[in-house]
Amino acid sequence: MHTVYELVYLAGQRAPNRLAIIDDVTDRKLTYRELLNTIDDLAAGFSAKGITPGDVVATCLPNLYEHSLSLLALNRLGAIPALINARLKPEDVALLVEQGNMNGAIVMADENIVAKVSEKLPGGAPILTVGTAVTGSTSFLECYGDGLRLESFRRPDIEDTAFIFYTSGTTGLPKGVELSHRTTDARMLYMSMQCGLVHGRHNKVIGLMPLFHVVGFYSVFLGALGLDGTYYVCSAFDPELVVETIPEEKISLVYGTPTHFHALLAAPNFSPEKMSLVSNVVYAGAAMPGPLLERVGDNFNAKIVNIYGTTEIMNALYMPDPVGKPYTYRPGFYSNVKVGVFGASVHDEAAVNQDGELLVDASADATFTRYLYREDITAEKLIDGWYRTGDIARKREDGDFDVKGRVDDMIISGGENIYPEEVEAILIKHEKILECSIVGFADEQWGEIVVACIIGSGDNSNENEFDEYLKLSNLANYKRPRRYIFMDELPKNATGKVLRRMLRQQVMG
Numbered sequence: 001m002h003t004v005y006e007l008v009y010l011a012g013q014r015a016p017n018r019l020a021i022i023d024d025v026t027d028r029k030l031t032y033r034e035l036l037n038t039i040d041d042l043a044a045g046f047s048a049k050g051i052t053p054g055d056v057v058a059t060c061l062p063n064l065y066e067h068s069l070s071l072l073a074l075n076r077l078g079a080i081p082a083l084i085n086a087r088l089k090p091e092d093v094a095l096l097v098e099q100g101n102m103n104g105a106i107v108m109a110d111e112n113i114v115a116k117v118s119e120k121l122p123g124g125a126p127i128l129t130v131g132t133a134v135t136g137s138t139s140f141l142e143c144y145g146d147g148l149r150l151e152s153f154r155r156p157d158i159e160d161t162a163f164i165f166y167t168s169g170t171t172g173l174p175k176g177v178e179l180s181h182r183t184t185d186a187r188m189l190y191m192s193m194q195c196g197l198v199h200g201r202h203n204k205v206i207g208l209m210p211l212f213h214v215v216g217f218y219s220v221f222l223g224a225l226g227l228d229g230t231y232y233v234c235s236a237f238d239p240e241l242v243v244e245t246i247p248e249e250k251i252s253l254v255y256g257t258p259t260h261f262h263a264l265l266a267a268p269n270f271s272p273e274k275m276s277l278v279s280n281v282v283y284a285g286a287a288m289p290g291p292l293l294e295r296v297g298d299n300f301n302a303k304i305v306n307i308y309g310t311t312e313i314m315n316a317l318y319m320p321d322p323v324g325k326p327y328t329y330r331p332g333f334y335s336n337v338k339v340g341v342f343g344a345s346v347h348d349e350a351a352v353n354q355d356g357e358l359l360v361d362a363s364a365d366a367t368f369t370r371y372l373y374r375e376d377i378t379a380e381k382l383i384d385g386w387y388r389t390g391d392i393a394r395k396r397e398d399g400d401f402d403v404k405g406r407v408d409d410m411i412i413s414g415g416e417n418i419y420p421e422e423v424e425a426i427l428i429k430h431e432k433i434l435e436c437s438i439v440g441f442a443d444e445q446w447g448e449i450v451v452a453c454i455i456g457s458g459d460n461s462n463e464n465e466f467d468e469y470l471k472l473s474n475l476a477n478y479k480r481p482r483r484y485i486f487m488d489e490l491p492k493n494a495t496g497k498v499l500r501r502m503l504r505q506q507v508m509g
Contacts, residue, residue, distance in 0.1 A: 001181060003155070007226040008032075009036060012033060012036045015228045017031050017032070017033065020032045020034075020225060020231065021065065023065040023233050025233070032228075040148075041145055043077040045144045048145050050126050058100070059081050060084040061106065063235050063236075071217070078154065082096075083165055083166070083212040102120075103121070109132050159180045163179045165214050168499070177368045178368060178372055179369065182365050183367070185365065187219075188218050192227070194307075195305045195318075198227075199227045206232045208237060208242070208255065213495055223253075223255075239263040240269050242267075243270050244269065251278060255281075257495045257497075258288040260496065281305070282306075283304075287306075287403070288326055290324075290326050304322060308403060313366060315335075316360045326425070329401050335361070337359065340357045342356055346383050346384055346386040352396070357388060357391065357392065357407060361385065361386060362387045390406055391405065392405055405420055413478065422479065435490055436454050438450060450481045450482055451481055453485050453507060454466075454485065455488065456486060467480060
């Protein structure tokens, strides 16, 4: 077992002069030797501000240089970062701080969020702000201390909580997910075992994925630093700028969501030649529509890997070379998965080619410990050594798995089960559709009807054209949408996954 700090420390011993982090906003860059010294200085400064080992400290920041340093310094100190989505409203951030019994916070220099969070923290708890200091906070720049006075690193117990990440919160406030130090190795090393990331100083990784998401932190950030590579900060996703950065910095790994790749391919300055040095492409967060996946395959001469996972279990399934099979996965090196019978015991396994709920062996090292202060939900999801994903899957004859979407998203119309992803996979192939999402609406006659929410190009207001297109496809007639709603934007979480419940609420008013 290694802590996050230990993995970075070991890389620093192997490659002290190798560039570890490069900022995209300023000219700041750190070698591994400089990074380790900076981590110590910042940890000493945090300690001087009153942060102690075991304290839970909220970080609510975008993908900033300061955010990456803060996470490493808190881990070095023995504190527990609670990484909150920087897109949440200040009121929601404050509620999570209160619910998590947190002892400090690191946020942007915004008076509103500082005021809201300070109301929920214990008296005297530090609030550190990136940018200029505001009333009630201390500027991040004032947090550097003398690392030489910092106590020696003390290795924690393997089951101690190391980090708290949050679910996407599609049905209310996000749930805190406690991850112990035991999870660290497996959550990073799958990048080598399944994604082809070979240990060495040649790795150059751009940070498209948010640090407050487990993929952005463990797979991208720690995947770069733990394997002696260089992490390029991407503080705000600008597709045109990223297209130029990739060849200029000789980026070798691009890990993003389908939304990222859609934007990169649509950038006016994109060309396959600029991607020629990219050796590894990985995507996660949502299934990539077949047409987009084919375009990625055509434009990147790289090893492509599709990852399935959740905040709770990290990476349970993956698919190398997924072009042509966007919804098919196979178990990862660390994974033991099965399909359980709907509504039955987790020990009742569905037959091959029978739909059921995807279950993941909870004894795997990457598995979370519990939901923060939510033992009731923990008991619902962790049952007799298995984690219930809530996703519909089917085991194939060849041992692979087809993942069909969320159990909660399944539409039951006229007694028939309809999976949104199945309809979307065909509809997205229409030349006038850029994005689409399928949801179910309550209907007196059918129970639910299929509704298509569309982002299109050109004159796309005639739904008859789309309906005729589906009639000519191999989609069963009962699965065709009965309504089409045209939109400018689909609500998504930080990893680009469409939030169907929020979408349903929007279109129903």
